[in-house]
Structures are given as structure tokens and as C-alpha cells.
Amino acid sequence: MNPIRIGQIVPSSNVTMETEIPALLRARETIAPERFTFHSSRMRMKNVTKEELAAMDADSDRCALELSDARVDVMGYACLVAIMSMGHGYHYTSSARLHQATIDNDAPAPVVTSAGALVEGIKAIGARKVAVVAPYMIPLTEMVVDYIRNEGIEVVTWRALEIPDNLAVAAHDPLNLPGIVAGMDTDDVDAVVLSACVQMPSLAAVSMVEAQVGKPVLTAAIATTWSMLKALDLDTRVPGGGTLLSGAY
Structure with a gap:
């Protein structure tokens, strides 16, 4: 079985998403057959201000394109506040736009956002x-x-x-x-x-x-992992992932 490629669109100063999501999916590997590799593309951001977040979000299209060159199986947009600072419901717009970028590059991949994942996880x-x-x-x-x-x-x-x-x-x-x-x-x-x-x-x-x-x-990272597993049509049970990743949702 080929490993599943996890793509992450990451703020340049983010060092947590590439530790917590792999940690969760490595924990899943202890109880399930699937294996994962992790691939990131970065968009510049140092200070969490509305201006820097908006400039960073504009860079996300390039990141989606780069990751689709690697033929990743799913992408996660790993900045919750960047999406939420762009206005109500923006996670729908962002996911659709970035997914379209992968289609246009002949490498279609579902795109989840940590903002949308958190909302959906709470509801789930x-x-x-x-x-x-x-x-x-x-x-x-x-x-x-x-x-x-x-x-x-x-x-x-x-x-x-x-x-x-x-x-x-x-x-x-x-x-x-x-x-x-x-x-x-x-x-x-x-x-x-x-x-x-x-x-x-x-x-x-x-x-x-x-x-x-x-x-x-x-957490936002747990919800993003859950949302990625759902997009991949995989079982969502992850040891240590709390209630949302208990496998019941």
C-alpha cells in the first residue's frame, strides 16, 4: 500500500502544525494499516495581525499549486485566524478556491481548512x-x-x-x-x-x-486531522486525540 500524502499550507513561522498533525497520524498508524507522509508549503507571516494575515492568505494559492505538484492526497490550510479574519464563512470560499487550483493543475485534492474543521468538529x-x-x-x-x-x-x-x-x-x-x-x-x-x-x-x-x-x-489541530481523515474516507479513531477522534464521529 502506498503511503498517503498529507499536504499542509503553513504560515512561515508556524512550527506546531508539522508536529501535532504528524503526531496524531503516527498514533493512528499504531492501530490502523494506513501510512502517511507529510509535505508542506509556506506562506510568509511573522506577527499575527489582520494586515499580515490578509497578505499571507493571498499566498495560499501558490502553496496549493506547489503541493499539488507533489500529488498530495489531501491538503490542510493550517491557519485558523487567517481564514476567520477574512470575514464570515470564508472557509467555504477558501476551500473551494484552493481545491480548484489543484483541479486546474491536473492533480485534484480535497482541501480542508483548520477554521472550517473546528466549526464542523464542534457540530459533529x-x-x-x-x-x-x-x-x-x-x-x-x-x-x-x-x-x-x-x-x-x-x-x-x-x-x-x-x-x-x-x-x-x-x-x-x-x-x-x-x-x-x-x-x-x-x-x-x-x-x-x-x-x-x-x-x-x-x-x-x-x-x-x-x-x-x-x-x-x-483543538484546531485535532479538528483538522479529523477533517483530513474524513476527506480521505478513512476511519477517524486516533489514540490520544480526544472525543472527536474517538472513532465515533
Whole structure:
């Protein structure tokens, strides 16, 4: 069986997506026959500001084209806030446009976005009310919260960690997350979005926070992995991937 090629469209300063998604899919390899290889194309972005995000998003078409040259089987657009900062529902537009770029290059591949994956993942587990943790400054976090709400999901409580530098986001210790969630009122939520950002590491804390709050916990990276597996028509059970990757969805 040939390995499945996973393509990622990654902000140039992102160092987490190429660790967390492979970690999840390597964990899946321990219980399933499929094997994966990982391939990335980068778009420039150093500071998480609306201006840099818009300039970066314009670069995503080139990345999709490059990855389709490698005949990847699926692509993930690995920047949630870039999509959400472009306006309500933009994940539909972006996925369709980038998928068309692969078709035009005679290498059609499904394209999922971390923004769309998070929204769909929340809905898949039946959560109507969520708590959200994000590393962004408050205005961008408010934009993310508003985007999620526009998709019909109630954001009951949220925390912005206010880290503007994207490499500093990657350096945030995931073991700080249980304490951050402990300081939030999660009584009235159906699920916790532990990281609404694919650059903020969170995988190490997912099972801890699920045990702590007694509710499903998901992250942008977990949702993107789930969405990629769905696009590939593969079983979605991944050890250590929390409720969404339990195989039930």
C-alpha cells in the first residue's frame, strides 16, 4: 500500500502544525494499516495581525499549486485566524478556491481548512455551547469568537492569551492550559476548544483537560486531522486525540 500524502499550507513561522498533525497520524498508524507522509508549503507571516494575515492568505494559492505538484492526497490550510479574519464563512470560499487550483493543475485534492474543521468538529460532537482558549490579542480573538458564533455555535466564555509574536505562540507551554481552563466557568458548556489556533501546542493537555472538566475537549489541530481523515474516507479513531477522534464521529 502506498503511503498517503498529507499536504499542509503553513504560515512561515508556524512550527506546531508539522508536529501535532504528524503526531496524531503516527498514533493512528499504531492501530490502523494506513501510512502517511507529510509535505508542506509556506506562506510568509511573522506577527499575527489582520494586515499580515490578509497578505499571507493571498499566498495560499501558490502553496496549493506547489503541493499539488507533489500529488498530495489531501491538503490542510493550517491557519485558523487567517481564514476567520477574512470575514464570515470564508472557509467555504477558501476551500473551494484552493481545491480548484489543484483541479486546474491536473492533480485534484480535497482541501480542508483548520477554521472550517473546528466549526464542523464542534457540530459533529453535538456541542452547542463552547468555551474557547486562543493565543491571539483581544481584537483578533473577538473576531474568532464572532466567526464561530456566526456558524450557530454559542461561545459562552473565552480567554485571549494576548501573544502577538507567532513564534512566542509556539513556545507557550501546553501544560499551562489546564490551569487556564480551571480559571474559566465551564459549567454551562458542552465542550472546550483548548486551542483555537494551530500554532499553540495543546496535544499534551487534551486528555488532562477532558478528565478535569468531564466534557469533550478539542483543538484546531485535532479538528483538522479529523477533517483530513474524513476527506480521505478513512476511519477517524486516533489514540490520544480526544472525543472527536474517538472513532465515533
